[in-house]
Amino acid sequence: MYKTNFLIFAYLIIVLFASCGQKKKDTLSQSKMSSELTISAKWSEDKANMWWKSxxxxxGANFNPSTAINQLEFWQEDSFxxxxIDRELGWAENIGLNCMRVYLHHVAWEVDxxxxxxxxxxYLEIANKHNIMTIFVxxxxxxNANYKAGKQPDPKPGIHNSGWVRDPGxxxxxxxxxxxxxxxYVKDILETFKNDERIILWDLYNEPGNSGYKNKSLPLLKNVFSWARSVSPEQPLTSGIWxxxxxxxxxxxxxxxxxxxxHNYSDEILHQRAIDSLKIYNRPMICTEYMARKHNSLFSNIMPILKKQNIGAINWGLVAGKSNTKYAWDEPIPDGSDPELWFHDIFHKDGTPYKQGEVNVIKELCLIQAK
Known part of the structure; x- marks a missing residue:
């Protein structure tokens, strides 16, 4: 996803949360949310870390099938x-990936x-067949701020995520x-799948405050945590800082x-600083977005760091397709020709790797882990 500021420095958390102390309590104070609901206690550190050890x-990757321009084209009946999905998750399985981060959209639910x-x-049956767990967003x-059900627009040539839509925008x-x-919507989905072991995590809100919204997103962020806590799914809850x-x-x-x-799309030095700034919370960590070749965020320099520190590694993009994420955020190619350097994605639409060397790195790291 496009970042207005994607570098998270080591001083970030110290500055933001010094008043809270370095050691966080295992339970939250009973503070009133904008929805007049009270958020119940989050998981204790012990519970979170025991869960992680198991x-x-x-x-893995952020997954959108190559035939879908956005979340609605992914999930609507006519274009599902x-x-x-089966073919592309098979390619992911073959190189050792075991987790996909997948976006939902309330309009697809509202219509049907x-x-x-x-x-x-x-989708979960297909992913499970390929030994792939799922993080739903x-x-x-x-x-894009606006959207509607039905046929989705065609991609704009050479423009990154030209048809991706916000939710709710x-x-x-x-x-x-x-x-x-x-x-x-949130409660219905969570009630339906709250005990589903194929879902490893609920990511409640991607990049709240992006697109200039800033604190306008805070009421919905508070509400979605309240709604989710009221359902109390077996899976943990999160929303990633960015x-x-x-x-x-x-x-x-x-x-x-x-x-x-x-999220972090910077090189190994700045990425490690971000990791160090978050370790003080003594909780499991997952990088749910990384890998932007233009910014030297690569499989070769980031994935080994994440593996060594047992941090989940979810890059952006699996197969180049209608979302156009092989093009950089800020470098459109209007004639739609192939960029000299792909920004995201691992595979061409026919399943051949963009760079065999990258796939070799991924396979080696996954095979070593699996032994």
């Missing part, structure tokens, strides 16, 4: 594509909630009755996440 090292849940089940503040600020719909300037959002995310997640 899991293999997580390594289990054959492509029972069909949407059936398609989620179908509910809300997202990135890219600007509609949250222009509709008087959207929040109750979102609450019903921008050091969003002080209030970062504070809330850290204080309410069972598992610490973060």
């Amino acid at each position: 899991k293999p090292w997580l390594r 594509d289990p054959e492509t 909630n029972s069909g949407f849940k059936k398609r989620i089940s179908t 509910f809300f997202d503040d990135c890219w 600007d509609l949250l600020f222009t509709s008087d009755n959207l929040m109750p719909i979102l609450e019903t 921008d050091k300037s969003l002080i209030d959002l970062n504070k809330f995310q850290i204080e309410n996440s069972d598992i610490i997640t973060y």
Whole structure:
């Protein structure tokens, strides 16, 4: 996802949370949220770390099938594509990946909630067949603000994520009755899948505050944690920090996440600083977005660091397709020709690797871990 500021420095957490002390309590104070609900205690450090010890090292990708331009084309009945999902997750399995981060969208549920849940089940069956666990993402503040059900637009040639849509986007600020719909949506999905072992984590809100929203996203962030805690799924809850300037959002995310997640698209030196700044919380960590070749965030220099420190490694992009994430955020190629250096993604649409050397690195790290 596009970052206005994707470097998280070591002083970030110290500056933001010095008043809270280096050692966080295992339970949260009973503070009132904007929804008039009270968020119950998050997982203790012991519970989170025991849960983590029972899991293999997580390594995978943010997954959108190459035939889908966005979340709606992924999940709507007319465009849901289990054959492509099966084929592409098979390629992921073959190189040793075991986890995918997958975005949902409330409109796909609103139009057809029972069909949407059936398609989620179908996806989970396919992923499980390939020994792949899933992180589901509910809300997202990135890219296009407006959307509608039905046929989605064609990709704009050479433009990164030209058709990706936010959820709920600007509609949250222009509709008087959207929040109750979102609450019903979140609770319905969580109630349906709260005991599903194929789901390893719920990522409640991707990059809250992006697209200039800043603290306008805080009420929904607080609400989605409240809704999720009221369901009390067996899986842990999180929302990943991504921008050091969003002080209030970062504070809330850290204080309410069972598992610490973060995004970092910088080189190994700055990435390690980000890791060091988060270790003080003594909780499992997953990098849920990394790998941007232009910024020297590579499989060769980042994935070994994450493996050595038992931090989950989820890069952006598996197969180059309609989302156009092989193009850089800020370097469109209007004629749609292939970029000299791919920004994200591992495979061409036919399953051949973009760089065989990268795949060799991934396979070696995964095979060593599996022994």
